[in-house]
Amino acid sequence: MIKIENLTKKFGSHVSLDSVNCEFNKNESIALMGANGAGKTTLIRSILGYYHADAGSVSINGLDPIKQRVEVLKEISFVPQLPPPIKLNIEELIHYISVSAEVDEDKIMHYANEMKLDLAANMKKSFFKLSGGMKQKLLIAISIAKRSDIIIYDEPTANLDPKARDDFYRLLKQNEDEKVLLFVTHRLEEVKDLVNRQIYMDLGKVVSDEKF
Ligand SMILES: Nc1ncnc2c1ncn2[C@@H]1O[C@H](COP(=O)(O)OP(=O)(O)OP(=O)(O)O)[C@@H](O)[C@H]1O
Numbered sequence: 001m002i003k004i005e006n007l008t009k010k011f012g013s014h015v016s017l018d019s020v021n022c023e024f025n026k027n028e029s030i031a032l033m034g035a036n037g038a039g040k041t042t043l044i045r046s047i048l049g050y051y052h053a054d055a056g057s058v059s060i061n062g063l064d065p066i067k068q069r070v071e072v073l074k075e076i077s078f079v080p081q082l083p084p085p086i087k088l089n090i091e092e093l094i095h096y097i098s099v100s101a102e103v104d105e106d107k108i109m110h111y112a113n114e115m116k117l118d119l120a121a122n123m124k125k126s127f128f129k130l131s132g133g134m135k136q137k138l139l140i141a142i143s144i145a146k147r148s149d150i151i152i153y154d155e156p157t158a159n160l161d162p163k164a165r166d167d168f169y170r171l172l173k174q175n176e177d178e179k180v181l182l183f184v185t186h187r188l189e190e191v192k193d194l195v196n197r198q199i200y201m202d203l204g205k206v207v208s209d210e211k212f
Helices: 040-047 069-074 090-100 105-114 132-145 162-175
Strands: 002-011 014-024 028-034 055-060 076-079 150-154 180-184 197-202 205-211
Touching: 002 040, 014 040, 014 055, 014 205, 028 040, 040 055, 040 150, 040 180, 069 076, 076 132, 090 105, 090 132, 105 132, 105 162, 132 150, 132 162
Parallel strands: 028 180, 028 197, 076 150, 150 180
Antiparallel strands: 002 014, 002 055, 197 205
16 A cells, blocks of 8 residues: 655755655554654655655555645545644534545544544634644544545644543554554554554664564
């Protein structure tokens, strides 16, 4: 599904990705780990087509994430490390997503409810006025409701309380079949039961890649 070949990305003279090779396939749940600055977010952003590579290539189901970005993003659900500063209120945001990404509004409501997020009481509130944890819960609900083949999370639980983390992992466990689930995480113990592959990066390289 995701094929990364000899991918190099530099920012000025700094090499953030140094000739990375890896493939992610259906039914893989991957914990992507490594020290701060190792290149994890750069790798994810390259998969999402944010960056032009200095060398090498990324292919998502045979598509180029830069040249065919709209098609590629249809196949991916992504929750970033920091929620984007969206000014729409919740009602408008859910409606916008249902139309633009063809996500069923009822499913978003369903998964928000599973994440114990009281949407009904907050429908007229701007997204950016929600608490950090509430924003993350809504983005998680949308990511699962979207039913993509590829789900990517960049440290999604930083703002979640322990109960919400349990709800999140339970939902993922129920929804991981036939997908690629890629997690950037610093907390392996939390995702151990969920993942079947662990990748460590350091200084822009994949230094260990274990499947089990
Ligand atoms: N837009 C950018 N401009 C300049 N340098 C960048 C940019 N994005 C990332 N870098 C640099 O690339 C390196 C890798 O950063 P990246 O965000 O990919 O690390 P990370 O492994 O996700 O780290 P963390 O665990 O702290 O989130 C860092 O040295 C960072 O400063």
